[in-house]
Amino acid sequence: MEEQKSNVRAVERALDILLCFTAGTDLAMTEIADRVGLHKSTVHRMLATLEDKGFITRDRVTDRYRLGMRVWELSAHLSNNDDPAIIWLPEMERLRDMLGETVSLYVRDGKERIRIQAVQSNQAVRRVAPVGVRLPLYVGASSKVLIAFADSQEREAIMADASWPSSIDAGLFREQLEDIRRNGYATSIEEREPGAAAVAAPIFNRSGRLAAALSISGPANRLTREIMKEHAPVIMNSARLMGTMLK
Amino acid sequence: MEEQKSNVRAVERALDILLCFTAGTDLAMTEIADRVGLHKSTVHRMLATLEDKGFITRDRVTDRYRLGMRVWELSAHLSNNDDPAIIWLPEMERLRDMLGETVSLYVRDGKERIRIQAVQSNQAVRRVAPVGVRLPLYVGASSKVLIAFADSQEREAIMADASWPSSIDAGLFREQLEDIRRNGYATSIEEREPGAAAVAAPIFNRSGRLAAALSISGPANRLTREIMKEHAPVIMNSARLMGTMLK
DNA sequence: CCTTTGTGTTTCACACAATGAAACACAATT
């Protein structure tokens, strides 16, 4: 019954430390130590090594750690059929062709979300959605998906944040999140941008963790409440499919 | 004179192994062992660990190693001002506004290149450049930049490849690369796509390694040879600036 | 057929590299 895996403990630990940074926020040394359950000095040594190699950097003002350039350098070389932003492109185009609206892909980054991929609607009136833009995490269908389906721990961290706009009622918002989790998708009408509406669904990776949010968006007069309800299953289906493409 | 850095050797080695994969191609174990100068068994153990944590995967047919999903997962969480595809966006927009053409950003991936970021020209007739597409590495201005400024070792690996189209004369091509290195930029006219032309310049990171290729592209009748020559310094300047933004 | 040469894998005794407790040095609290 014994698993006989010959792994290098020090490396395992270092990688665990790296994976901490999927939480999205910058981390202090002690936080990391707590998370991975290692002694301060061990973490300190490992961070020094990781920093040395450029996998993490420390913010020079807050002195906290974040991912470094090397991670990007690696990800830029992600092999052919492995980069989600690319393997998902055909499915996103298929979705665009089926529904005729702009399709976007978002990941959370701290208190914001980033559009990491998008295919544009080819209708005359359409939402223009450039890749790489950063949007607030408190409005929009994708935002709500990214919060609703995050780990409960992360979710609390997000909502506990002080920068949260006071205009949003926490209790009401929580109820909304409940609904979203129950339905499996979120909608928004003119939340972030006047005249625009969107439907979004979560994409989970193999281990069941939230990987990204898939959304379609367009003019609110075309994306009515009823139409969005019709579209939702289609989007959720694509999202599910895209999840299975991972790994 | 002794540098007293307290780093974890095993971790350093593991990270070195990871960095091997910036070469772009899939790697076999022995290749990796050679590259990093470590014993087979050591590399084997490390690879097992890295694979276990999802940082690398092995191709089930060739049995060779490549980067795994975890790298993407991390890169998706690259902190705010660190993701090049994002920090470079404003400069790319500035360039688009100056020259009025579509601006693209490419990285090499094996025998192909990938457009990892783009801002569209807003002219009526324009090159449409979706992000994430994969293009061949043997035609186009960006391709030539990605080859010309690669490490000599990598360059040879690329050009030695059998899949290289026989229509391209190797000797002539090498001369062209020489010119490109001398000038600091490359051009192409209707190489990949009829009616399209492009100018491209290399972006180097702090350590002087090629990080990406920056290009502008548009209709060949607008981007004449003379116009491109005028544009070249502007593009090279942006590329240089973008390089300094790294890290 | 038996070599040879190339992979990747497993084993194992030994040495030293990674470890964690404890002590230290700061700040920012109180």
Next chain:
DNA sequence: AATTGTGTTTCATTGTGTGAAACACAAAGG
């Protein structure tokens, strides 16, 4: 001044990572 929180350094101990060597398998080539 005392306290609590950071991050950093030191150092004895031991248990972990190491590399040589042996092994397994496949492909190539005589």
